[in-house]
Amino acid sequence: MELLLVVLLMVMLVAGLVWWQRQRAARELADVQADARRWYERLGGQVMNLSGEEPAVRQALADAAERYHAAGSQLEQARSVTQYRLARETAIEGLTYIRAARVALGIDPGPDLPPLAAASGAGQLTVPRQVDVQGQTLKAGPQPGRDTPYYYPGGRMQGRPVPAGWYSTPWWKTALGAGAGVIGGMLIADALFSPSFGDPGYGAEAAGMDATGADFGGGDFGDPGAGDFGGGDFGGGDFGGGDFGGGFDI
Numbered sequence: 420m421e422l423l424l425v426v427l428l429m430v431m432l433v434a435g436l437v438w439w440q441r442q443r444a445a446r447e448l449a450d451v452q453a454d455a456r457r458w459y460e461r462l463g464g465q466v467m468n469l470s471g472e473e474p475a476v477r478q479a480l481a482d483a484a485e486r487y488h489a490a491g492s493q494l495e496q497a498r499s500v501t502q503y504r505l506a507r508e509t510a511i512e513g514l515t516y517i518r519a520a521r522v523a524l525g526i527d528p529g530p531d532l533p534p535l536a537a538a539s540g541a542g543q544l545t546v547p548r549q550v551d552v553q554g555q556t557l558k559a560g561p562q563p564g565r566d567t568p569y570y571y572p573g574g575r576m577q578g579r580p581v582p583a584g585w586y587s588t589p590w591w592k593t594a595l596g597a598g599a600g601v602i603g604g605m606l607i608a609d610a611l612f613s614p615s616f617g618d619p620g621y622g623a624e625a626a627g628m629d630a631t632g633a634d635f636g637g638g639d640f641g642d643p644g645a646g647d648f649g650g651g652d653f654g655g656g657d658f659g660g661g662d663f664g665g666g667f668d669i
Contacts, residue, residue: 447500448499448500448503451500451503451504451507452497454503454507455490455494455497455503455504455506455507455510456494458490458507458510458511458514459487459490459491459494459507459510461510461514462483462486462487462490462510462513462514462517463487465514465517466480466484466487466513466517469517469520469524471520471523471524473523473524473563473568474565474568475519475520475523475563475564475567475568475569475570475585476520476523476524476563478568478569478570479516479517479519479520479523479563479570480516480517480520482516482570483514483516483517483520484513485513486509486510486512486513486516487513489509490506490507490509490513493505493506493509508535508537511532511533511535512535512537512572514532515532515535515572516570516572517529518532519563519570519572522562522563523563535573535574537573537574538572538573538574538583540580541573541574541580541581541582541583542573542580542582542583543561543573543582543583543584544559544560544561544582544583544584544585545561546560546561547559547560547561548560556587557586557587557590558586558587559584559586559587560584560585561584561585562585563585564585566587567584567585567586567587568585568587569585569586569587569588570583570584570585570586571583571585571586571589571591576591
């Protein structure tokens with residue numbers, strides 16, 4: 420009889436533990452679902468209420484609208500915490516483009532947003548930069564302009580940190596779609612983010628070289644194509660205020 424009571428007690432304890440775990444999981448799922456939907460609805464409201472004719476504004480709003488539709492599709496298909504968090508990330512990315520559009524419109528960008536996981540450690544541009552690659556000129560900077568209408572919220576390209584900022588062409592899309600070595604794609608990334616254009620220590624340590632003894636200032640880094648990217652530096656020998664790779668200026 421006592422053994423039966425012990426068994427019944429154990430069964431009740433296990434059942435109670437399973438019930439509690441399921442309740443906790445259900446609450447967590449409901450919370451992340453509500454959070455994702457909140458950011459999605461906020462993005463939708465901004466997409467519908469903003470407009471502008473400047474190229475930088477139209478491009479940023481187009482990117483925001485694309486993220487809005489993507490987040491909506493992700494929400495419809497989401498069944499797990501991970502999937503709802505992915506939809507949340509997409510919606511917040513869309514809102515970074517909304518902030519960019521508001522900056523291009525000359526109005527208050529609004530409250531700060533949660534950091535994007537994909538942009539962690541990428542930093543942001545702080546001064547205008549320019550680089551020539553096989554006769555093509557790429558411009559980039561911290562502010563939108565006639566020559567830099569494409570905003571990028573920051574991320575990584577084949578392991579390289581790509582800082583947030585405004586660019587003259589969406590070269591990262593070409594790189595993702597066509598692969599390494601394509602003009603406007605990874606060849607530009609090689610030019611922009613080689614040690615020649617950043618902190619001399621960037622990339623040297625990863626290659627097992629002495630950063631203090633590496634010669635990265637001569638403008639002849641592996642002779643990729645034209646052999647000389649903009650005179651051997653990216654608009655003055657530093658990227659984002661001379662702090663690219665050795666600690667980003669965020």
